[in-house]
Amino acid sequence: MAYSDKVVDHYNNPRNVGSFGKDTPGVGTGLVGAPECGDVMKLQIKVNLETGVIEDAKFKTFGCGSAIASSSLATEWLKGRTVDEAAVIKNTDIVTELKLPPVKIHCSVLAEDAIKAALADYKTKWGTQAPAEAAASASS
Amino acid sequence: MRRMNYFEVFCLDRKLGIDAQALQSRFYELSRRWHPDFQQGRTPEAQAEALERSALVNAAYRALRDPIARVEYLVRLAEGRDTKGGAVVKPKAPPELLEEIFELLETLAEARAGGLDDDRRAELAVERDRLVKRLAAEEDRLKGSLATAWDSATPADRPRVLAALKDALAVRAYLRTVIDDLTNALEGQESDAAHHRH
Numbered sequence: 001m002a003y004s005d006k007v008v009d010h011y012n013n014p015r016n017v018g019s020f021g022k023d024t025p026g027v028g029t030g031l032v033g034a035p036e037c038g039d040v041m042k043l044q045i046k047v048n049l050e051t052g053v054i055e056d057a058k059f060k061t062f063g064c065g066s067a068i069a070s071s072s073l074a075t076e077w078l079k080g081r082t083v084d085e086a087a088v089i090k091n092t093d094i095v096t097e098l099k100l101p102p103v104k105i106h107c108s109v110l111a112e113d114a115i116k117a118a119l120a121d122y123k124t125k126w127g128t129q130a131p132a133e134a135a136a137s138a139s140s
Numbered sequence: 141m142r143r144m145n146y147f148e149v150f151c152l153d154r155k156l157g158i159d160a161q162a163l164q165s166r167f168y169e170l171s172r173r174w175h176p177d178f179q180q181g182r183t184p185e186a187q188a189e190a191l192e193r194s195a196l197v198n199a200a201y202r203a204l205r206d207p208i209a210r211v212e213y214l215v216r217l218a219e220g221r222d223t224k225g226g227a228v229v230k231p232k233a234p235p236e237l238l239e240e241i242f243e244l245l246e247t248l249a250e251a252r253a254g255g256l257d258d259d260r261r262a263e264l265a266v267e268r269d270r271l272v273k274r275l276a277a278e279e280d281r282l283k284g285s286l287a288t289a290w291d292s293a294t295p296a297d298r299p300r301v302l303a304a305l306k307d308a309l310a311v312r313a314y315l316r317t318v319i320d321d322l323t324n325a326l327e328g329q330e331s332d333a334a335h336h337r338h
């Protein structure tokens with residue numbers, strides 16, 4: 001299978017590989033799998049509890065090149081976004097950016113699922129403590 | 141005309157409990173009927189149709205002969221319909237299983253990086269045996285109790301049973317992947333985890 005240059009680049013130099021402690025303040029963890037192939041991906045965000053901005057993101061993926069590239073790209077995109085801005089990232093954005101072929105779409109879906117799971121986990125664990133969120137809902 | 145589905149090819153209900161013997165003799169009978177050798181002297185259209193039929197019969201047999209492949213086909217078939225009607229429920233493996241698998245793959249990656257010593261090997265072999273047993277249990281469930289549940293489900297019950305079938309297939313996929321990874325590592329094939337996948 002021919003991978004696009006961007007996939008190869010992320011695959012050879014994955015950004016932000018690693019992990020945060022699960023219970024570190026502001027950390028949300030998403031652990032997801034693709035039932036089609038059995039690949040698994042962990043993606044974590046670290047949110048500044050004062051500002052609600054994602055300061056750091058890390059991933060670890062046991063899967064194909066496209067899944068690694070998708071999650072690597074996702075962590076790059078996540079950094080600097082607010083939690084709400086992060087929620088709009090779609091797998092189709094990843095497909096476009098990495099030029100994934102149709103058979104590799106589920107790999108990008110896995111990354112979107114991981115983002116969603118990480119955000120949800122963050123919200124359950126720390127959501128009520130984030131003043132940024134309260135401020136956002138008060139001003140809307 | 142709508143293409144026949146594989147169950148229809150053999151005049152079967154959309155059930156998972158299939159008499160293997162009966163299926164096989166039906167298959168032979170249909171293969172013979174559409175075999176190119178028996179089409180001599182017929183019109184080109186008839187011959188072309190026979191060819192198509194025999195391909196369909198082969199594909200149908202391949203999909204239905206194996207009880208697990210059969211479940212996979214049933215799910216695909218049901219999904220095809222569901223998609224038109226709306227949402228397809230995504231299968232989910234139990235979170236504990238994902239976590240367990242993830243940890244195992246992490247250990248494996250570390251062990252690989254540091255060179256697999258005998259202790260590590262022994263540990264991983266134990267893990268693998270445990271997972272192989274679990275896989276066998278999951279497959280038995282798919283072929284056994286879950287298949288029976290599908291066959292006796294009322295139409296209202298079917299979505300629930302279908303979801304259970306999909307979840308079990310997902311669990312099976314995860315287990316198979318990690319077992320493959322462990323096997324490759326233990327048998328000393330030095331490819332890194334990302335390479336031998338897909």
Ligand code: FES
Nearest residue numbers: 037039064067107
């Ligand atoms: S092939 Fe499974 S995630 Fe890419």
